[in-house]
Amino acid sequence: MSTRARATAAEIVLPCLDLEPAVDFFTERLGFGLDMIMPADDPAVAVLSGHGVRIRLDRDGVGDPGMLLLSGEGFAAEQLTAPNGTRIHLLDATAPLVVPDSPPIFELSRPDGSAGGVGRAGMYYRDLLPARQRGRFIASHILIPEGGPVPDYVHHHRIRFQMIYCAAGWVRVVYEDQGQPFVLEAGDCVLQPPNIRHRVLESSANLEVIEIGSPAEHETGIDRVLSLPTPDVRPERCFSGQRFVLHRAATASWQPWRMAGFECRDTGIGAATEGLAGARVVRPGGPAARGTAVAGPAADGSAAPELASHNGELQFWYILAGAATLSIEGRTDEPLSKGVAVAVPPGMSHRLTGPSGDLELLEVTLPALLEESPDEAQQAAAKGGPCRS
Numbered sequence: 001m002s003t004r005a006r007a008t009a010a011e012i013v014l015p016c017l018d019l020e021p022a023v024d025f026f027t028e029r030l031g032f033g034l035d036m037i038m039p040a041d042d043p044a045v046a047v048l049s050g051h052g053v054r055i056r057l058d059r060d061g062v063g064d065p066g067m068l069l070l071s072g073e074g075f076a077a078e079q080l081t082a083p084n085g086t087r088i089h090l091l092d093a094t095a096p097l098v099v100p101d102s103p104p105i106f107e108l109s110r111p112d113g114s115a116g117g118v119g120r121a122g123m124y125y126r127d128l129l130p131a132r133q134r135g136r137f138i139a140s141h142i143l144i145p146e147g148g149p150v151p152d153y154v155h156h157h158r159i160r161f162q163m164i165y166c167a168a169g170w171v172r173v174v175y176e177d178q179g180q181p182f183v184l185e186a187g188d189c190v191l192q193p194p195n196i197r198h199r200v201l202e203s204s205a206n207l208e209v210i211e212i213g214s215p216a217e218h219e220t221g222i223d224r225v226l227s228l229p230t231p232d233v234r235p236e237r238c239f240s241g242q243r244f245v246l247h248r249a250a251t252a253s254w255q256p257w258r259m260a261g262f263e264c265r266d267t268g269i270g271a272a273t274e275g276l277a278g279a280r281v282v283r284p285g286g287p288a289a290r291g292t293a294v295a296g297p298a299a300d301g302s303a304a305p306e307l308a309s310h311n312g313e314l315q316f317w318y319i320l321a322g323a324a325t326l327s328i329e330g331r332t333d334e335p336l337s338k339g340v341a342v343a344v345p346p347g348m349s350h351r352l353t354g355p356s357g358d359l360e361l362l363e364v365t366l367p368a369l370l371e372e373s374p375d376e377a378q379q380a381a382a383k384g385g386p387c388r389s
């Protein structure tokens with residue numbers, strides 16, 4: 001039998017020269033329970049448990065008295081020191097998610113020919129927003145070169161926004177209360193509402209996904225209790241004000257985009273987030289213009305649209321196919337081609353010109369509609385109906 005199989009309890013040993021005041025502190029101030037004390041005539045060891053940990057205060061213990069993070073509902077952020085020297089950091093478990101409020105910035109990232117840095121489980125990550133919009137957003141191009149089962153586990157993310165777009169290949173995934181596992185194919189995307197449990201099961205070789213989340217740094221929790229799929233199928237379930245979205249490219253309809261000469265397929269994320277965020281795939285022209293060498297505004301500028309700007313928090317583009325030029329007032333034109341990612345901050349005048357006939361770009365915005373009338377904003381929010389928990 002292995003050592004692991006025999007273990008029935010674990011204790012963290014904290015040195016403690018004077019047991020009585022330390023036991024009082026841990027029980028009365030921090031809510032631990034006393035499990036054992038010995039010897040009776042002159043106690044040298046006390047074992048206490050609470051809040052998921054078991055500690056052993058030991059008069060013969062050596063080393064640093066350690067630090068304990070204790071989180072609870074409504075805790076005021078506070079630092080205490082126990083009589084034995086253990087530092088206690090109290091944290092509010094219900095504190096709202098903090099998103100940095102520094103102003104958005106211009107960022108442009110080009111592929112360098114490499115697959116990116118190696119992340120967990122043989123996945124390659126390319127940072128599409130290297131400055132992370134000063135902590136507001138993270139955007140990654142993720143490549144899995146080898147197909148097959150993905151060594152993932154049921155997990156969830158503490159975020160305010162997160163979506164996954166499948167750019168190439170396919171991936172089989174499963175989400176809490178969204179039915180049986182399904183395959184996300186190239187052109188499809190999902191909105192992952194805050195803390196929805198999910199798991200990646202399997203992928204094709206050379207799977208490419210674009211993942212965008214906010215804030216840039218967020219916690220990933222592992223759920224070791226829930227198994228997926230869950231028996232209930234509740235597509236209308238509300239997770240912190242958002243519904244799950246599975247957008248299928250094959251059945252999507254196209255509509256005019258906010259810039260003339262282009263059309264887009266909306267993913268439904270705007271309605272599912274009640275206007276918080278939006279995502280759409282953009283291509284030149286209308287159906288009649290498809291297949292022509294150059295659609296949309298002309299490359300020579302003769303039909304160049306007026307400069308546009310927005311007053312939102314994020315306008316992120318990732319070029320899925322083809323090419324175009326991004327013109328920004330006061331800056332050198334930026335050629336855009338497959339794999340280029342760009343974030344244009346609010347107030348920066350710009351336009352998209354010279355699209356190739358096969359241009360396709362993924363646009364992600366916060367809010368859902370960057371140039372909207374109050375009516376449009378209401379319509380976007382109301383489209384999917386109220387979010388029910």
Ligand SMILES: [Fe+2]
Pocket residue numbers: 155156157198
């Ligand atoms: Fe995840």
